[in-house]
Structures are given as structure tokens and as C-alpha cells.
Amino acid sequence: MTGKDEAELSGLLRAAIAGDERAYADFLHRIAALVRGFVRRKIVQGGVDPEDVVQETLLAIHVKRHTWRPDAPVLPWVYAIARFKLIDAFRRRGRRIEVEIDEIAETFAEPETETVSERDINRALEGLPPTQRSVVSSISVDGHSIGETAARLGVSETAVRVSLHRGLAAIAKRFGRQ
């Protein structure tokens, strides 16, 4: 967390808000790495998957980016959101931590078990209406562009953008609440 990081990251987010999509992807990648480090340091006992918190934080940063003042430093804003989401994750799973200890022990015993399929975000994704779900997974998991997704689904690009926006907002809201 140097002053250089701060200046570069706030510069990237300012550029992103001004419409530079590459700057936004760059910003999100770097923020993901920072938040991952922060969350991993904070989670010392099991029950909460750090990567779930990273994803929830990124979603919150995305849907709440209008709460950042472009003349304010960006890192205190990012870490305040990450801390809030981390506390939320602990609170949500607080009751389950004890119950899950056995399962965690099993997971450790079988290192080949892939946890990706059990991500909270997938559960939130599955809860979406079909159109939003296919748009969001086409762009994220399959890596298609807005245009490609529109062609594949046979709808307009505007419709794809609307579904993507609503889908992401819904995921951010439902995240981990099922």
C-alpha cells in the first residue's frame, strides 16, 4: 500500500469512470490481488472461503462505484468495503463454522477436491432468471463479448447490456444469502 499504488489505482478508476474499459479491467485485477492478500491475512480460521469474499468485494466495488469521490483516495474506500464484506461473511457463516469443521478437515484430506464449483457466486448465478443467467455466464465463464453474446442469444446488444447489468446487481444483492 504505497503512495504509488494509491496514485495509480485512483488514476485507473478515474479513467474507468470516464469510460476507459481497459483501465477498469486493469483496476479490478489489481484490486482483486490486494483484497485477496488482505482477506487471506484476516481469515485465520476456517468457515469462510477467502475467494468468496474477494468476489463479493469486487461485486460491491462495482455496483457501488458511484460512492467513491474521484478526489478522495481510493484505497481506504476499497479496504472499507472489503472489511465490511469480510465481517458480513463471518456473521453469515458464524453459526456454521463449528458444524463445518469436519467438512473442512475432509477437504484438507482430499486436496484434489475442486472448490470452484461450490463458490457462493455460482449459487447466486443459478438463482437468476434464465436470460440474465445465460448473459452473465456467456460473458464471464465463456468469455464472449457483448456483441458475440447478442448474436448467440439472438437479441440486441442493448438487451444484453441490460440483462448483464441487472444480473450483476442481483448477484451482488443475493450473494451468500441463500
Added chain:
Amino acid sequence: MRTEDLIKALDADARDKAMPLGKAWWLAAGVAVAIAAAVFFTTIGPRPDIMPAMHTMRFMSKFVFTLVLATSAFALIRVLSMPGASTRRAMAWMVAAPLLVVLAVILELFVVPEADWGKRLVGTNMMICMTFIPLIGIGPLAIFLGMLRYGAPTRPALAGAVAGLLAGGLAATFYAAHCFDDSPLFVATWYTIAIAFLTLLGAIGGRLFVRW
């Protein structure tokens, strides 16, 4: 879904823009004032002798209290709804309104003979006061809680309580133009109870509805 994949989706949604929170707060304040004014003027309205009343210290002091409360609460709720923003200065300003009321009460106790204290405190309007401050303030409170959902308060119950103080300060400003009880003893008692009710309601609302 890998984090990598999520970033692709977020990036594709970058074009969508929401109104900056700071601007949205001013808009919400305007709407809240309009709602409070509409409720006030269609129900109780200003007192008939408002023009001569405006030349008295006691009448005008009520607006100083309520406007200082509303202004400081507005400043605080704005920073509370922005993650990572420093709240210390705005928090410190929250003592201004209570401090002014306490000073006014002390002055009043010096000026008014002890035999009249009870009469001034009870006044003639306490039921109207305790009914109409919440009634005028409830619409603005809903707006402010909605704004907190639009923002990102990391302390939702506290932010909700401040929403209640803001709605209370705003409602009391209008109500003060109606009320004949101008004594700081009356204001310190009944206005405080009415505003505390909105504050409690705001805290509960913040806790239950402000999730993000």
C-alpha cells in the same frame, strides 16, 4: 465462476453509470424538503402571528437549533454513506445542536422566574408537537433510508439513526413555524422526544433495510 471470469463480466458492465452519491444526496434533500413542506402546509401550517413572532429571540432560536441539527446530520450522513470516508469531523459537529439547546435552557432558567418553569416546559402544544414532528418527518426519513441503500454505509444502524436525526431536524424546522411554545424548556423536552422517536425508527430501518 473464477474471479478472472467475474472481472470480465464487471468490465463489460463498466459503461453503465449511476449518479454520483454526493449529487444524489442533494437531490434527495430537495425532495425531502418538498415532501415535508407539502405535509406541513396541507395539515397544520404556520401560526397566524408568524410575522411579529419573527422579531422575538425565542421564536427564532428554535430555527437555529433545528437547522443546526439538520445541517450537521446531513454532513454526517453523507460521509457515513461513503465507505472509508473520515467521519470524525462530521461526528464532532453533531454536538453543536444539543449544546446550543443546553445553553438556551440555562439562559431561560436565569431569565424566567422559577414558578413559571413548569408552565413553560409543559406548554400548550406537546401532543401536537409529538404527533406532527414524526408525521412531517416520516416521508423524509423514508427518502433518506432509500439513499442509504443507494450508498454504501458500513455502519447501517448508525447511519439509519443519523437519517432519523436529519428527518427530525427537517421536520422540527417546519413544525417550529407552527408552534406557539417558544421556550427552550419546551423545545428541549418535546422536540427531543419527537426527534428521538424518528432516530430510533431510523436506526431500526437502517438495521433491517439497508443491506448491500
